[in-house]
Amino acid sequence: MSIALAIILSASAMTLIVGVRYLITSGAFAVATRVRHPGLYTGLDPQIRREIWWSLASAAIYGVPAGVVAWGWQNRGWTQVYTDVSAFPLWYLPVSVLLFLFVHDTWFYWTHRWMHRPKPFRVAHAVHHASRPPTAWAAMAFHPIEALTGAVVIPLLVFVIPIHVGALGLVLTIMTVMGVTNHMGWEIFPRFMWQGPMGTWLITASHHQRHHERYGCNYGLYFRFWDRLCRTDEGLGDFARDRARAAARRERRDADRRHSGGAA
Ligand SMILES: [Zn+2]
Numbered sequence: 001m002s003i004a005l006a007i008i009l010s011a012s013a014m015t016l017i018v019g020v021r022y023l024i025t026s027g028a029f030a031v032a033t034r035v036r037h038p039g040l041y042t043g044l045d046p047q048i049r050r051e052i053w054w055s056l057a058s059a060a061i062y063g064v065p066a067g068v069v070a071w072g073w074q075n076r077g078w079t080q081v082y083t084d085v086s087a088f089p090l091w092y093l094p095v096s097v098l099l100f101l102f103v104h105d106t107w108f109y110w111t112h113r114w115m116h117r118p119k120p121f122r123v124a125h126a127v128h129h130a131s132r133p134p135t136a137w138a139a140m141a142f143h144p145i146e147a148l149t150g151a152v153v154i155p156l157l158v159f160v161i162p163i164h165v166g167a168l169g170l171v172l173t174i175m176t177v178m179g180v181t182n183h184m185g186w187e188i189f190p191r192f193m194w195q196g197p198m199g200t201w202l203i204t205a206s207h208h209q210r211h212h213e214r215y216g217c218n219y220g221l222y223f224r225f226w227d228r229l230c231r232t233d234e235g236l237g238d239f240a241r242d243r244a245r246a247a248a249r250r251e252r253r254d255a256d257r258r259h260s261g262g263a264a
């Protein structure tokens with residue numbers, strides 16, 4: 001098989017993996033939402049369809065660089081990804097995960113802040129904020145320009161920071177789960193993770209909720225470090241307004257049904 005074909009196959013396979021991973025993860029958390037907060041997404045079907053289409057387009061943009069680098073790792077010894085767990089001391093495993101998360105968070109914070117400037121917002125980031133309120137399906141609902149800024153981070157980092165393949169899997173899992181749960185419209189994590197000493201540093205749905213309410217604050221991804229340092233942290237949002245709006249949408253829907261039922 002020619003090298004070009006092998007690279008195209010690897011990129012396509014990775015696109016498929018990212019797309020299916022998105023559908024399974026967002027789907028599972030959307031089901032959890034139905035169980036815990038029935039009716040929270042009532043009336044949002046057209047928005048959810050848009051979120052899914054943008055997310056699947058993003059899956060291709062994430063899949064291609066990841067697929068090319070995965071091919072190079074397997075066939076050309078590219079990257080610093082290692083499989084022998086004794087290649088580095090054991091303490092380095094959690095350190096490498098934290099390093100990846102911190103660098104990703106730093107990149108996200110600054111590119112996200114830049115995307116809130118008027119022009120980049122209009123051209124690219126408005127797509128993500130068109131979800132009002134976001135749902136579990138909005139995790140990858142990005143304009144291609146924004147998707148590209150997110151897609152290059154991990155494929156570049158694996159060339160710079162050594163990481164065990166299992167630790168890399170953990171980083172990708174955290175990335176996926178936080179992307180979905182931060183947009184879900186309710187808090188799935190135990191209170192100690194988002195309130196109290198730990199909550200002052202970690203980002204979960206309550207923190208990102210406020211970003212979607214107020215726009216000009218809470219830009220971070222995993223940690224509140226940059227928001228707090230740069231005074232863009234405006235604390236935690238609550239979900240009362242979105243719940244009240246969902247209840248109003250349900251009432252409208254029920255009234256419409258009664259109305260059309262009565263007219264029939
Ligand atoms: Zn968001």
Ligand SMILES: [Zn+2]
Binds near residue numbers: 112
């Ligand atoms: Zn934003």
